[in-house]
Amino acid sequence: MSTLTVQLGERSYPIHIGRGLLHRAGALLKERAVTSRSPLLIVSDEHTAKLYLATLENSLQESGYKTVSFVVKPGETSKSLAVFEQVITAAIKGGLDRHSAVIALGGGVVGDLAGFVAASFMRGVKFVQIPTTILAHDSSVGGKVGINHPLAKNMIGAFHQPELVLYDVDTLSTLPPREVSAGLAEMIKHGLIWDADFAHWCHDHAVDLLALDPAALEYGLKKGCSVKAEVVSRDERENDLRAILNLGHTIGHAIEAIAGYGEFLHGEAISIGMVGSALLGVKLGAAPSLVEETRDMLSSLRLPTSLPAHLDTDRLLEAMMHDKKFKEGSITFVVPRSIGYVEVVKDIPISDIRQVIEQLKE
Ligand code: NAD
Numbered sequence: 001m002s003t004l005t006v007q008l009g010e011r012s013y014p015i016h017i018g019r020g021l022l023h024r025a026g027a028l029l030k031e032r033a034v035t036s037r038s039p040l041l042i043v044s045d046e047h048t049a050k051l052y053l054a055t056l057e058n059s060l061q062e063s064g065y066k067t068v069s070f071v072v073k074p075g076e077t078s079k080s081l082a083v084f085e086q087v088i089t090a091a092i093k094g095g096l097d098r099h100s101a102v103i104a105l106g107g108g109v110v111g112d113l114a115g116f117v118a119a120s121f122m123r124g125v126k127f128v129q130i131p132t133t134i135l136a137h138d139s140s141v142g143g144k145v146g147i148n149h150p151l152a153k154n155m156i157g158a159f160h161q162p163e164l165v166l167y168d169v170d171t172l173s174t175l176p177p178r179e180v181s182a183g184l185a186e187m188i189k190h191g192l193i194w195d196a197d198f199a200h201w202c203h204d205h206a207v208d209l210l211a212l213d214p215a216a217l218e219y220g221l222k223k224g225c226s227v228k229a230e231v232v233s234r235d236e237r238e239n240d241l242r243a244i245l246n247l248g249h250t251i252g253h254a255i256e257a258i259a260g261y262g263e264f265l266h267g268e269a270i271s272i273g274m275v276g277s278a279l280l281g282v283k284l285g286a287a288p289s290l291v292e293e294t295r296d297m298l299s300s301l302r303l304p305t306s307l308p309a310h311l312d313t314d315r316l317l318e319a320m321m322h323d324k325k326f327k328e329g330s331i332t333f334v335v336p337r338s339i340g341y342v343e344v345v346k347d348i349p350i351s352d353i354r355q356v357i358e359q360l361k362e
């Protein structure tokens with residue numbers, strides 16, 4: 001097991017990453033002084049519940065914890081006010097009190113939902129994350145929790161740091177292959193924005209990562225979490241530095257907004273977005289090899305690196321204009337200068353973005 005501490009003063013917390021941690025969950029919660037006098041609420045979705053809930057419940061009960069479980073439907077639609085209310089109802093009926101903890105067993109959806117329940121139930125109780133997707137290495141660090149409003153994603157939320165994160169790499173063995181690659185997109189993004197050696201490591205170990213080799217996953221998740229943790233501890237409330245975490249996301253969000261439902265997973269869309277950012281980087285002076293290098297890295301992780309021609313350029317630009325980063329004909333963009341180093345550049349003309357989108361279709 002490796003442990004990484006997210007340094008946030010009084011709110012610092014450990015992320016344990018390794019094999020077999022689900023079986024040790026009870027003992028690891030005890031170490032963080034989560035009381036067994038009050039019941040715990042475990043939130044999972046139908047997929048993760050079927051695979052891992054009984055193991056977690058047993059481990060917690062063996063350590064003397066009383067547990068209540070609530071299972072939601074898999075997918076983004078569970079990050080809703082209606083489901084939020086159902087989870088709060090389960091917490092009240094289950095007898096949770098101010099000293100209870102809410103545990104998220106699942107991917108980013110369950111993490112964001114359960115985290116928002118923890119942030120708001122009785123004005124805030126302890127929160128424990130047990131991420132079961134690779135993508136959730138991103139969502140389990142940083143303290144952002146929340147749900148969607150019918151008009152906009154992640155509109156209702158809070159900052160609420162967990163007591164601890166338990167990353168059992170054994171749980172990742174059941175992930176569908178597309179979810180694996182999509183999660184690896186955020187992992188290599190952490191290399192591309194901050195640590196060239198790590199980006200190259202992801203590329204060199206792509207075969208092991210795709211095969212869900214536990215040692216490769218443990219190292220990659222630890223490095224990915226540590227980059228995010230470092231950025232977040234320097235800028236907990238999103239003032240400036242934290243913006244670099246959005247590499248590839250401006251184009252990526254536009255792709256997600258206009259493509260048909262389910263055509264792209266988030267990680268797939270930002271993979272294309274990161275190639276777009278590299279094209280923009282070259283336009284602004286980076287070495288031309290940056291584009292091929294970025295494409296090679298992403299395709300080694302079985303991620304898409306170009307835009308399907310059917311996605312209309314004008315509609316993509318329009319979707320970006322709804323983004324708050326766009327004002328009066330120009331946009332703020334995270335631009336790579338080289339592998340491992342990015343800058344936030346203001347006032348990029350729309351005409352440049354239009355060219356990048358056209359190039360992404362070639
Ligand atoms: P997800 O939670 O929907 O999981 C993806 C799919 O994999 C689901 O069908 C799930 O049931 C299934 N699954 C999960 N673990 C599994 C396992 N071990 N084996 C088999 N199947 C499994 O999605 P995600 O990609 O983990 O997270 C996406 C969400 O995370 C989005 O809602 C996004 O907004 C959020 N997010 C939040 C932050 C943050 O900072 N809070 C950051 C990034 C993303």
Ligand code: MG
Nearest residue numbers: 186249266270
């Ligand atoms: Mg993302």
